[in-house]
Amino acid sequence: MSGTPEARGELLLGRQVEYTDVYTPQLLQPIPRQQGRAALGLESGALSFYGEDVWHAYELSWLDPGGRPRVAAARLVIPAFSPNLVESKSLKLYLNSVNNTVFRDETALQRTLADDISAAVGAAVELELLSCDDPNLAGIQAPGECIDGAAFSAPEGEPSASLLLRSTPESIVTQVLHSHLLRSLCPVTAQPDWATLVVKYTGPLLDPASLLQYVVAFRRHQEFHEQCVERIFCDIRAALSPEALSVHALYTRRGGLDICPWRSTEGGAAPRFRLNRQ
Missing domain, CATH: 3.30.1130.10 (GTP cyclohydrolase I, C-terminal domain/NADPH-dependent 7-cyano-7-deazaguanine reductase, N-terminal domain)
Known part of the structure; x- marks a missing residue:
């Protein structure tokens, strides 16, 4: 193929490029x-x-x-x-x-x-x-209960729905949980991306230690931000079969940009807030 890397559809990530201030x-x-x-x-x-x-x-x-x-x-x-x-x-x-x-x-x-x-x-x-x-840019604390102090067992291998366990005895609850320990890797450059994960669900009680182990399993996992959130959503849904579920990852900024993917069983708009760490 000929032409510029952009014309050939090659990603700009991981390559040295010249910055331009001409509208392109x-x-x-x-x-x-x-x-x-x-x-x-x-x-x-x-x-x-x-x-x-x-x-x-x-x-x-x-x-x-x-x-x-x-x-x-x-x-x-x-x-x-x-x-x-x-x-x-x-x-x-x-x-x-x-x-x-x-x-x-x-x-x-x-x-x-x-x-x-x-x-x-x-x-x-x-x-x-x-x-x-604009006051809308002011950061807030992460909503819900932080799971980062839960009992911890280091995961082996890639994140999997099998890591997510229901608490016993089972009961139906509505919970908002968050972890500041989500770290994934760019699939092109392998550079780390950092995020706070917020999970809101109605369903069988999720063991917080298992969710923490699952979150930490992303530490060497290579996917784009949006793909990580969809994976987390699908895995929690497979493990819990919840009545309602939303997964929100608020990634810290890189190059003046932050990305906050949100996936939910419910329609409507994604939450419009940013966290203090962003």
Whole structure:
């Protein structure tokens, strides 16, 4: 194949690239979601969950008609049913490419970004511009009970639904649990990605020690953020058969971006908050 790496569909992750401040929507690189879902037995077009991927971009800048630099944060919401996710480094480079581009006003910038990213992922995305002083950007404590102090046994091998155990005697409960110990690896660069995992469910009581062991099993597991969350959702559902389940991973930022995938048995919008550590 000839042409640039971008034209050949090669990922920008793991490669040295030149940063550009010339508006270049072609930098955006889609990754088919079905690549990760096939391993989970999820069929294209027949998803058994709802979900969104909520991104925050903290290093967005552009020029107004007078040449004055403007800055903002952006909240981007990509629906889980989109055929593609967007590769994070390509999104960073794309956002950098508007740094010295003139936009008539914030609405013109917002429409341009939303249209370009929608074209890349294959579905309409939501994009909101936030002032750098917007209180919505303030971090909060993780909701629910922290399991990080539960009895611990180091896992062997990859994460598996078989690690997740029901407590005895069984009873139906509604719980919100979180762990700050989720660490997965980028499938391209093997660099670590850090997150707080929040699990909310109604179903048989889940043994917190088994959930902790399961979370730690991701420590050397290589998958994109969105794929990790779908794996966790599917494994907990297989282990508990819960009446309701939501899984939310709030990854810390890298390159001015954080990614917060959310998958749920219930419809509606993903939670719109960020944690103190993000």
